[in-house]
Amino acid sequence: MKTWLPVPLLSLLPCLLLFAGAALAVPEVNEAERPRYQALLHELRCVVCQNQSIAESNAPLAKDLRGQVATQINAGRSNDQIRQYLTERYGDFVLYKPPLRARTLALWFGPFVLLAAGLVMAVWFTRRRRRPPGAAADVPAPVDAAALQGLLDRYPGERP
Amino acid sequence: MRYLVPVSLIVGLLVLLGIGLRLDPTEVPSPLIGKLAPPFDLPTLEDDGRVTSDVLLGQPTLVNFFASWCTPCLAEHPLFMRLSAGGSVRIVGISYKDRPEDTSRWLARHGNPFALVARDAVGASAIDWGVYGVPESYLLDAEGRIVHKHVGPISDADWRGTFEPKLRDLARLTP
Numbered sequence: 001m002k003t004w005l006p007v008p009l010l011s012l013l014p015c016l017l018l019f020a021g022a023a024l025a026v027p028e029v030n031e032a033e034r035p036r037y038q039a040l041l042h043e044l045r046c047v048v049c050q051n052q053s054i055a056e057s058n059a060p061l062a063k064d065l066r067g068q069v070a071t072q073i074n075a076g077r078s079n080d081q082i083r084q085y086l087t088e089r090y091g092d093f094v095l096y097k098p099p100l101r102a103r104t105l106a107l108w109f110g111p112f113v114l115l116a117a118g119l120v121m122a123v124w125f126t127r128r129r130r131r132p133p134g135a136a137a138d139v140p141a142p143v144d145a146a147a148l149q150g151l152l153d154r155y156p157g158e159r160p
Numbered sequence: 161m162r163y164l165v166p167v168s169l170i171v172g173l174l175v176l177l178g179i180g181l182r183l184d185p186t187e188v189p190s191p192l193i194g195k196l197a198p199p200f201d202l203p204t205l206e207d208d209g210r211v212t213s214d215v216l217l218g219q220p221t222l223v224n225f226f227a228s229w230c231t232p233c234l235a236e237h238p239l240f241m242r243l244s245a246g247g248s249v250r251i252v253g254i255s256y257k258d259r260p261e262d263t264s265r266w267l268a269r270h271g272n273p274f275a276l277v278a279r280d281a282v283g284a285s286a287i288d289w290g291v292y293g294v295p296e297s298y299l300l301d302a303e304g305r306i307v308h309k310h311v312g313p314i315s316d317a318d319w320r321g322t323f324e325p326k327l328r329d330l331a332r333l334t335p
Contacts, residue, residue: 016186016292016293047188047292048292048293050185050186060257060283061283061292064282064283064284064287065287068287087191088191088192089191089192089198089287089288089289089290090188090191090290090292091188091189091190091191091290092191093188093189
């Protein structure tokens with residue numbers, strides 16, 4: 001449970017590793033492995049920047065993680081092994097495509113459930129509005145000519 | 161009665177949005193809780209010695225990643241000084257991407273609450289521990305299992321509300 005942060009907010013936040021600290025040089029990946037390396041970088045989230053992949057981010061931590069991925073690719077490890085290495089440390093949050101598990105079911109199928117619920121409601125409401133067959137049509141009540149004449153006589157100025 | 165459905169939908173949505181406002185998206189839950197702390201073998205701050213993760217065993221320990229360039233670390237420093245003076249928990253510091261002379265100067269200036277300080281100059285151990293910001297603190301039980309992770313400086317309220325009860329639990333489990 002989070003409480004509201006007091007005013008001197010900045011002093012209480014962690015130094016997220018966006019700028020601070022020099023990053024190591026990223027090891028080279030050989031030409032054959034480069035497409036795999038790039039593809040993998042794009043599906044890993046930079047945990048400090050959160051809305052960038054580690055391929056795009058300039059944060060030193062992202063650079064360090066690129067180095068980790070490169071080192072592991074050079075060591076001949078598979079994509080799954082590298083993904084597992086990172087999720088063991090940073091959780092499923094590093095993966096832009098979360099794995100399908102019991103606790104991610106709502107994440108994967110929630111939107112479709114909501115869409116279906118919306119469709120059901122839309123159909124239900126439009127059905128209810130439509131007149132049931134055989135019901136009297138919406139004809140205006142018959143005009144009582146005498147009463148109308150009476151009103152017109154009573155308000156002569158209002159005559160169009 | 162005819163507004164019951166839309167009104168309850170809107171109230172439900174507002175409640176969810178309200179909960180969402182109070183969540184901190186920068187707080188990434190750690191998958192390491194309940195697991196053994198990642199092993200490390202790091203140089204000590206002052207001399208050529210090594211510190212391995214074996215030092216974390218034997219008693220509940222607070223592991224703190226910090227740096228002299230980390231301003232928020234100063235916010236929790238007085239608490240750590242009090243804790244180490246009171247002897248309530250052993251604190252092991254790991255200086256993150258910091259020059260040893262800068263770390264030493266910082267500790268000389270603000271006081272040293274750490275039982276020992278290891279040096280992670282390149283941030284490699286930090287990746288093993290899932291660190292993504294400093295300060296970050298991990299509470300370990302006597303067997304070296306991670307009980308709790310805290311991102312950002314620990315406030316007095318955090319300490320009283322979260323760390324102290326967990327430490328009491330640990331003391332009860334291992335008499």
